[in-house]
Amino acid sequence: MMNTAMISNLFRNTLARCLRSQNVVNIAAASVVKRDLHTTNPNNELMEFFDLKKNWTETNIRVGRSWKLDELRIKSNSDLHKLWFVLLKERNMLYTMEHECNYKMKLFPNPERIDKVQESMNNIETVIRERNVAYYKLETGETGERPVEDVVNVFGLPEKYEKSEYYVPRFMNTKWVKTYLEHGLINSMAVKKFYRLNREKQKNIERKARNRDYSHVQQLLKRFPNMDMDALKAQYPDVDIEKAKRTKKARGHFMPQY
Incomplete structure (x- = not known):
């Protein structure tokens, strides 16, 4: 009888502990699965x-x-x-x-x-x-951003250069100094020719833009002889309005009032 009672008590205690362990596991799993705050939709597909x-x-x-x-x-x-x-x-x-x-x-x-x-x-x-x-x-009194300075690149054109850290300072980097300054990547004939042709191209673009605005002003004076000259000059400040008035293209087929 003694052994039977001890065995039954041991079995009962073991069963109770197993049930408590199962409840703890279920509670932990529920706490993991349940989400009170979502940063996105629950369906992450x-x-x-x-x-x-x-x-x-x-x-x-x-x-x-x-x-x-x-x-x-x-x-x-x-x-x-x-x-x-x-x-x-x-x-x-x-x-x-x-x-x-x-x-x-x-x-x-x-x-x-x-x-x-x-x-x-x-x-x-x-x-x-x-x-x-x-x-x-x-x-700190500084912007905290990477400093930028105006430099001249290998093609002789100005550009914005964002400074960065190097393990070798510029004055100690003999390879860069000889290649970039002493031996004349900027002073070479090819770079000078490229720079000259590029300036010529930019001048042509500016000249065509001025001629286009000048012709447009002449057409406006021809179609609208009574328009506001101050507003026209404010819109086209690079155009000589008085010179455009005297041209034959701006007169039209009537006697102008100016």
């Missing part, structure tokens, strides 16, 4: 890269405008961070839909949505850069 099914057959989807700088400046950093990822997902979805429409040879509805999303993301980057510059100026 590849269909998130596609638009809603109701928009697949639409040819015109009504959407809003992009986010403006003034609207983004009043938001906190956490809100901007969340909005950035929302726009990133939207951009990925639009790129996927555009690729799929091109593959199916169908019209992609409202392609300007990509431009609006990209403009909003650029505005967020602008606001973040403004805050970073303000913070670094307040703390």
Whole structure:
């Protein structure tokens, strides 16, 4: 009898412990599966890269405008961070839909949505850069951005150069000094010829633009002899209005009043 009672008690205690362990496992599993806060849809499938099914057959989807700088400046950093990822997902979805429409040879509805999303993301980057510059100026007195200086490249043209760190300083880098300065990549005949032809091309572009504006002003004077000359001069400041008035092309077939 003693042994029977001890065995039954041991069996009962073992069963109770197993049930308690099973309850603990179920509670832990439920706490892992249950989500009180979601940053995305619970359904994390590849269909998130596609638009809603109701928009697949639409040819015109009504959407809003992009986010403006003034609207983004009043938001906190956490809100901007969340909005950035929302726009990133939207951009990925639009790129996927555009690729799929091109593959199916169908019209992609409202392609300007990509431009609006990209403009909003650029505005967020602008606001973040403004805050970073303000913070670094307040703390260190500098902008905190990579310094930029005006240099002349190997083709003899001016360009903006963003400085970066190198393990060898410039004055110690004999290979760069001899190649870039002493032996004359800038002073070579090929670079000088290229620079001369490039300046000639730019001068021709400017000359054609001046001639085009001058001819346009003559046509305006011919069609509208009573137009406001101050407004015309303000719109075309590089054109000699008095000289254009005296040309035969600007007179027309009537006696001008000026």
